[in-house]
Amino acid sequence: MDKDYIITIDGPVSSGKSTIGKILAKRRGMVYLDTGAMYRVVGLESKKRGIRSDDQAGLKKLCEEIKISFKQSKEGQKVFSSEEDVTEAIRFPEISLLASRVSAERPVREALVALQRDAGRDGNIVVDGRDAGTVIFPRARYKFYLDASVEERAKRRHKELVEKELEVSYTKIFKDIEKRDKDDRSRALSPLKPAKDAVIIDTTSMTIKDVLNAIEGKIGSCTSLLP
Numbered sequence: 001m002d003k004d005y006i007i008t009i010d011g012p013v014s015s016g017k018s019t020i021g022k023i024l025a026k027r028r029g030m031v032y033l034d035t036g037a038m039y040r041v042v043g044l045e046s047k048k049r050g051i052r053s054d055d056q057a058g059l060k061k062l063c064e065e066i067k068i069s070f071k072q073s074k075e076g077q078k079v080f081s082s083e084e085d086v087t088e089a090i091r092f093p094e095i096s097l098l099a100s101r102v103s104a105e106r107p108v109r110e111a112l113v114a115l116q117r118d119a120g121r122d123g124n125i126v127v128d129g130r131d132a133g134t135v136i137f138p139r140a141r142y143k144f145y146l147d148a149s150v151e152e153r154a155k156r157r158h159k160e161l162v163e164k165e166l167e168v169s170y171t172k173i174f175k176d177i178e179k180r181d182k183d184d185r186s187r188a189l190s191p192l193k194p195a196k197d198a199v200i201i202d203t204t205s206m207t208i209k210d211v212l213n214a215i216e217g218k219i220g221s222c223t224s225l226l227p
Protein backbone atom coordinates (compact mmCIF):
# COMPACT_ATOMS: atom_id res chain seq x y z
CA MET A 1 0.00 0.00 0.00
CA ASP A 2 1.38 3.40 -1.00
CA LYS A 3 0.63 5.62 2.00
CA ASP A 4 1.70 8.81 0.24
CA TYR A 5 -0.58 8.33 -2.71
CA ILE A 6 -2.94 11.10 -1.77
CA ILE A 7 -4.44 13.78 -4.04
CA THR A 8 -5.67 16.95 -2.36
CA ILE A 9 -8.07 19.42 -3.97
CA ASP A 10 -8.60 22.65 -2.07
CA GLY A 11 -10.42 25.82 -3.01
CA PRO A 12 -13.28 28.16 -2.14
CA VAL A 13 -17.04 27.51 -2.28
CA SER A 14 -18.28 26.00 -5.56
CA SER A 15 -14.92 26.02 -7.26
CA GLY A 16 -15.64 22.50 -8.56
CA LYS A 17 -13.65 20.56 -5.95
CA SER A 18 -16.25 17.95 -5.11
CA THR A 19 -17.42 17.37 -8.70
CA ILE A 20 -13.84 16.88 -9.85
CA GLY A 21 -12.80 14.95 -6.73
CA LYS A 22 -15.60 12.42 -7.13
CA ILE A 23 -14.93 11.79 -10.83
CA LEU A 24 -11.18 11.56 -10.31
CA ALA A 25 -11.55 9.08 -7.43
CA LYS A 26 -13.96 6.92 -9.43
CA ARG A 27 -11.76 6.88 -12.51
CA ARG A 28 -8.70 5.86 -10.55
CA GLY A 29 -10.33 3.47 -8.09
CA MET A 30 -9.53 5.73 -5.16
CA VAL A 31 -11.55 6.66 -2.07
CA TYR A 32 -13.14 10.13 -2.10
CA LEU A 33 -13.24 12.14 1.14
CA ASP A 34 -15.44 15.26 1.32
CA THR A 35 -14.04 17.07 4.38
CA GLY A 36 -16.51 19.96 3.97
CA ALA A 37 -19.39 17.52 4.53
CA MET A 38 -17.87 16.69 7.93
CA TYR A 39 -17.89 20.37 9.00
CA ARG A 40 -21.45 20.58 7.70
CA VAL A 41 -22.53 17.66 9.93
CA VAL A 42 -21.04 19.46 12.95
CA GLY A 43 -22.88 22.65 11.89
CA LEU A 44 -26.16 20.76 11.51
CA GLU A 45 -25.83 18.93 14.84
CA SER A 46 -24.86 22.13 16.67
CA LYS A 47 -28.07 23.71 15.40
CA LYS A 48 -30.21 20.74 16.43
CA ARG A 49 -28.71 20.71 19.92
CA GLY A 50 -28.72 24.48 20.36
CA ILE A 51 -24.93 24.76 20.72
CA ARG A 52 -23.62 28.20 19.80
CA SER A 53 -20.90 28.43 17.14
CA ASP A 54 -18.45 29.95 19.63
CA ASP A 55 -19.17 27.54 22.52
CA GLN A 56 -15.85 25.68 22.42
CA ALA A 57 -16.66 23.29 25.30
CA GLY A 58 -20.07 22.46 23.79
CA LEU A 59 -18.55 21.87 20.34
CA LYS A 60 -15.77 19.68 21.77
CA LYS A 61 -18.35 17.48 23.50
CA LEU A 62 -20.47 17.41 20.35
CA CYS A 63 -17.51 16.22 18.25
CA GLU A 64 -16.82 13.46 20.78
CA GLU A 65 -20.44 12.29 20.61
CA ILE A 66 -21.30 12.39 16.92
CA LYS A 67 -20.43 9.69 14.44
CA ILE A 68 -19.92 10.86 10.85
CA SER A 69 -19.83 8.28 8.09
CA PHE A 70 -20.05 8.03 4.31
CA LYS A 71 -21.82 5.26 2.43
CA GLN A 72 -21.93 4.51 -1.27
CA SER A 73 -25.36 4.20 -2.84
CA LYS A 74 -26.83 4.07 -6.33
CA GLU A 75 -27.36 7.85 -6.20
CA GLY A 76 -23.79 8.53 -5.11
CA GLN A 77 -22.09 9.04 -1.78
CA LYS A 78 -24.42 9.54 1.20
CA VAL A 79 -23.48 11.31 4.43
CA PHE A 80 -24.65 9.97 7.79
CA SER A 81 -24.70 11.43 11.28
CA SER A 82 -24.96 8.27 13.40
CA GLU A 83 -27.83 6.36 11.73
CA GLU A 84 -29.44 9.43 10.13
CA ASP A 85 -29.01 10.19 6.44
CA VAL A 86 -28.15 13.92 6.40
CA THR A 87 -26.98 14.13 2.78
CA GLU A 88 -29.65 16.69 1.84
CA ALA A 89 -29.99 18.46 5.19
CA ILE A 90 -26.33 19.52 5.30
CA ARG A 91 -26.62 21.31 1.93
CA PHE A 92 -29.08 24.00 3.05
CA PRO A 93 -27.61 27.53 2.83
CA GLU A 94 -28.09 28.08 6.56
CA ILE A 95 -25.99 25.00 7.32
CA SER A 96 -23.27 26.17 4.90
CA LEU A 97 -22.81 29.33 6.97
CA LEU A 98 -22.94 27.39 10.25
CA ALA A 99 -20.35 24.92 8.95
CA SER A 100 -18.05 27.80 8.11
CA ARG A 101 -18.53 29.27 11.60
CA VAL A 102 -17.89 26.07 13.57
CA SER A 103 -14.92 25.26 11.32
CA ALA A 104 -13.07 28.26 12.80
CA GLU A 105 -13.14 26.70 16.29
CA ARG A 106 -10.09 24.77 17.48
CA PRO A 107 -11.84 21.74 19.10
CA VAL A 108 -13.79 21.14 15.89
CA ARG A 109 -10.72 21.36 13.66
CA GLU A 110 -8.69 19.10 15.93
CA ALA A 111 -11.40 16.43 16.07
CA LEU A 112 -12.11 16.44 12.33
CA VAL A 113 -8.49 16.62 11.16
CA ALA A 114 -7.75 13.53 13.31
CA LEU A 115 -10.60 11.64 11.63
CA GLN A 116 -9.51 12.83 8.17
CA ARG A 117 -5.90 11.72 8.70
CA ASP A 118 -7.15 8.38 9.88
CA ALA A 119 -9.27 8.01 6.73
CA GLY A 120 -6.15 8.63 4.64
CA ARG A 121 -3.71 6.48 6.59
CA ASP A 122 -3.42 3.90 3.81
CA GLY A 123 -3.30 6.43 0.97
CA ASN A 124 -5.22 5.86 -2.28
CA ILE A 125 -7.53 8.76 -1.44
CA VAL A 126 -8.73 12.00 -3.05
CA VAL A 127 -9.42 14.62 -0.37
CA ASP A 128 -11.32 17.82 -1.02
CA GLY A 129 -11.50 20.77 1.36
CA ARG A 130 -9.86 24.01 2.44
CA ASP A 131 -6.77 22.72 4.26
CA ALA A 132 -6.27 19.29 2.69
CA GLY A 133 -2.91 20.18 1.13
CA THR A 134 -1.72 22.62 3.79
CA VAL A 135 -2.67 20.92 7.08
CA ILE A 136 -4.35 17.52 6.77
CA PHE A 137 -1.94 15.96 4.28
CA PRO A 138 1.04 18.30 3.79
CA ARG A 139 2.99 15.35 2.29
CA ALA A 140 0.33 14.48 -0.30
CA ARG A 141 1.84 13.54 -3.63
CA TYR A 142 -0.40 15.75 -5.76
CA LYS A 143 -1.99 18.98 -4.63
CA PHE A 144 -4.44 21.09 -6.58
CA TYR A 145 -6.14 24.37 -5.76
CA LEU A 146 -9.23 25.22 -7.79
CA ASP A 147 -10.52 28.77 -8.00
CA ALA A 148 -13.08 30.74 -10.07
CA SER A 149 -14.65 34.21 -10.03
CA VAL A 150 -17.36 34.81 -7.42
CA GLU A 151 -19.88 35.44 -10.24
CA GLU A 152 -19.18 32.08 -11.86
CA ARG A 153 -19.28 30.22 -8.55
CA ALA A 154 -22.57 31.88 -7.56
CA LYS A 155 -24.01 30.87 -10.96
CA ARG A 156 -22.95 27.24 -10.44
CA ARG A 157 -24.35 27.13 -6.90
CA HIS A 158 -27.62 28.74 -8.01
CA LYS A 159 -28.03 26.15 -10.77
CA GLU A 160 -27.38 23.31 -8.30
CA LEU A 161 -29.99 24.63 -5.85
CA VAL A 162 -32.57 25.23 -8.60
CA GLU A 163 -32.07 21.63 -9.75
CA LYS A 164 -32.82 20.52 -6.19
CA GLU A 165 -35.91 22.75 -6.24
CA LEU A 166 -34.57 24.96 -3.45
CA GLU A 167 -35.69 28.57 -3.89
CA VAL A 168 -32.73 30.86 -3.18
CA SER A 169 -32.04 34.09 -5.04
CA TYR A 170 -28.82 34.56 -6.99
CA THR A 171 -28.09 37.74 -5.01
CA LYS A 172 -28.36 35.89 -1.68
CA ILE A 173 -26.08 33.12 -2.94
CA PHE A 174 -23.55 35.68 -4.21
CA LYS A 175 -23.50 37.43 -0.82
CA ASP A 176 -23.26 34.14 1.13
CA ILE A 177 -20.30 33.06 -1.03
CA GLU A 178 -18.52 36.37 -0.49
CA LYS A 179 -19.05 36.06 3.27
CA ARG A 180 -17.95 32.43 3.46
CA ASP A 181 -14.86 33.14 1.30
CA LYS A 182 -13.90 36.05 3.53
CA ASP A 183 -14.42 34.06 6.76
CA ASP A 184 -12.67 30.91 5.47
CA ARG A 185 -9.67 32.95 4.22
CA SER A 186 -9.27 35.20 7.23
CA ARG A 187 -9.72 32.79 10.15
CA ALA A 188 -6.72 32.22 12.40
CA LEU A 189 -6.72 28.40 12.20
CA SER A 190 -5.98 26.64 8.91
CA PRO A 191 -7.26 29.45 6.68
CA LEU A 192 -8.15 28.70 3.08
CA LYS A 193 -5.03 29.16 0.95
CA PRO A 194 -3.15 27.18 -1.67
CA ALA A 195 -0.31 24.97 -0.41
CA LYS A 196 3.06 26.27 -1.64
CA ASP A 197 3.43 23.21 -3.85
CA ALA A 198 -0.17 23.14 -5.16
CA VAL A 199 -1.03 23.50 -8.82
CA ILE A 200 -3.50 26.41 -9.05
CA ILE A 201 -6.24 26.12 -11.66
CA ASP A 202 -8.65 28.96 -12.44
CA THR A 203 -11.79 27.11 -13.56
CA THR A 204 -13.86 30.24 -14.39
CA SER A 205 -14.09 29.52 -18.09
CA MET A 206 -13.27 25.81 -18.02
CA THR A 207 -15.63 22.86 -18.36
CA ILE A 208 -15.44 19.91 -15.96
CA LYS A 209 -13.69 17.98 -18.71
CA ASP A 210 -11.11 20.76 -19.14
CA VAL A 211 -10.33 20.71 -15.41
CA LEU A 212 -10.05 16.92 -15.37
CA ASN A 213 -7.71 17.04 -18.35
CA ALA A 214 -5.56 19.65 -16.61
CA ILE A 215 -5.34 17.57 -13.44
CA GLU A 216 -4.79 14.27 -15.20
CA GLY A 217 -2.16 15.98 -17.34
CA LYS A 218 -0.15 16.62 -14.16
CA ILE A 219 -0.78 13.25 -12.59
CA GLY A 220 -0.21 11.47 -15.86
CA SER A 221 3.22 13.02 -16.19
CA CYS A 222 4.34 10.75 -13.31
CA THR A 223 2.78 7.51 -14.52
CA SER A 224 5.46 5.39 -12.87
CA LEU A 225 4.06 6.47 -9.52
CA LEU A 226 0.48 5.49 -10.25
CA PRO A 227 -0.98 2.60 -8.24
Ligand code: DC
Nearest residue numbers: 035036037039099100103129130131
Ligand atom coordinates in the same frame (compact mmCIF):
# COMPACT_ATOMS: atom_id res chain seq x y z
O1 DC B 1 -16.61 22.52 1.02
P1 DC B 1 -17.90 22.95 1.75
O2 DC B 1 -18.53 24.17 1.16
O3 DC B 1 -18.86 21.81 1.87
O4 DC B 1 -17.40 23.33 3.26
C1 DC B 1 -18.27 23.86 4.22
C2 DC B 1 -17.46 24.72 5.20
O5 DC B 1 -16.60 23.88 5.98
C3 DC B 1 -16.55 25.76 4.57
O6 DC B 1 -17.18 27.02 4.44
C4 DC B 1 -15.37 25.83 5.49
C5 DC B 1 -15.35 24.52 6.21
N1 DC B 1 -14.27 23.62 5.79
C6 DC B 1 -13.06 23.76 6.42
O7 DC B 1 -12.88 24.66 7.23
N2 DC B 1 -12.05 22.90 6.12
C7 DC B 1 -12.21 21.94 5.23
N3 DC B 1 -11.20 21.09 4.97
C8 DC B 1 -13.45 21.79 4.55
C9 DC B 1 -14.46 22.67 4.84
